[in-house]
Amino acid sequence: MAVVGSGPAGLTCAADLAKMGYKVTIFESLHLPGGVLMYGIPEFRLPKAIVEHEIDYIKSLGVEIKYNMVIAKTKTIQDLFDEGYKAIFIGTGAGLPQFLGIPGENLKEIYSANEFLTRVNLMKAYKFPEYDTPIKIGRKVAVIGAGNVAMDSARVSLRLGAEEVHIVYRRSEKEMPARLEEIENAKEEGVKFFLLTAPTKFIGDENRNINKMECIKMELGEPDSSGRRRPVPIKNSEFIMEVDTVVMAIGQSPNPLVPKTIPGLQVGKHGNIVTDEKTGATSVPGIFAGGDIATGAATVIDAMGAGKRAARAIDEYIQKGGKVER
Numbered sequence: 001m002a003v004v005g006s007g008p009a010g011l012t013c014a015a016d017l018a019k020m021g022y023k024v025t026i027f028e029s030l031h032l033p034g035g036v037l038m039y040g041i042p043e044f045r046l047p048k049a050i051v052e053h054e055i056d057y058i059k060s061l062g063v064e065i066k067y068n069m070v071i072a073k074t075k076t077i078q079d080l081f082d083e084g085y086k087a088i089f090i091g092t093g094a095g096l097p098q099f100l101g102i103p104g105e106n107l108k109e110i111y112s113a114n115e116f117l118t119r120v121n122l123m124k125a126y127k128f129p130e131y132d133t134p135i136k137i138g139r140k141v142a143v144i145g146a147g148n149v150a151m152d153s154a155r156v157s158l159r160l161g162a163e164e165v166h167i168v169y170r171r172s173e174k175e176m177p178a179r180l181e182e183i184e185n186a187k188e189e190g191v192k193f194f195l196l197t198a199p200t201k202f203i204g205d206e207n208r209n210i211n212k213m214e215c216i217k218m219e220l221g222e223p224d225s226s227g228r229r230r231p232v233p234i235k236n237s238e239f240i241m242e243v244d245t246v247v248m249a250i251g252q253s254p255n256p257l258v259p260k261t262i263p264g265l266q267v268g269k270h271g272n273i274v275t276d277e278k279t280g281a282t283s284v285p286g287i288f289a290g291g292d293i294a295t296g297a298a299t300v301i302d303a304m305g306a307g308k309r310a311a312r313a314i315d316e317y318i319q320k321g322g323k324v325e326r
Helices: 008-019 048-060 077-082 113-121 148-159 180-188 300-320
Strands: 002-004 025-027 064-066 088-090 110-112 140-144 164-168 192-194 197-204 210-223 229-233 239-242 245-248 287-289
Touching (some): 002 008, 008 048, 110 113, 113 245, 140 148, 140 239, 148 164, 148 180, 148 245, 287 300
Parallel strands (some): 088 287, 110 245
16 A cells, blocks of 8 residues: 555554555655654644654554655656555645735745745754754744644744744634634734734845835625635725744645646645545545545644545455455
């Protein structure tokens, strides 16, 4: 069995398949396993030693992990089938960052939360030059968004030495998607909240380093498709914030690399792999998927559940028609 991606969905699926007696190989694009558990969630929320302990246990079940393997580039899904893998689980996550599409968004020191947290958590940017990946934090940081990833980014910024960190969110606190505990922790640590506020333009200096952000005040109108009241700009309410660093934490989309290279694979309008909710089965026989690549950005627990359901479905698929060494 092949598992693409070693995040929570892939690790769970691989472990359960190994317990059933299957020979499982995980293909991981990065140099370390764990996916979002390693690169997305900061050390102070999830100590990496815990993740490493769990991965060691999964390896002890006989699961092999191959690193620096970008499936769809290093190998294709068809290559895996040709090599004898009887079923494939795709758990490549939601690693495509979203942006606002406003002027100045390509200035220096504007990060996606994905890049920002990966540089810090996985590449040890806070230990530069001991490690090769630097990250620059100014005195005044603005994090755009108010989900759990935004709270992580804000709290990491404080730990990297920022003097002021602001969450900038276009709705009110009631509509924040982050867990209440994460919001309270951010407040306790000194993160400031600019609510009912949306950026409209990023402004840089002569070297294209960001130094200002134009914002507009918002008010809440009728509920939109998400069920939350829609933010509406207030005319002539623009103002300027001084910022040295901006982190865009307004969401991630499913990683498109694998889905777009599989002929006949049904993909949703947001780039997610369409699956059967109970089994993780896709439109291509022998290919299963789960976690954020199927649902869009969700929780670790949701991804683990998808991995478990897919493992049971893969076993049933093999028992009913596939042939595999057990």
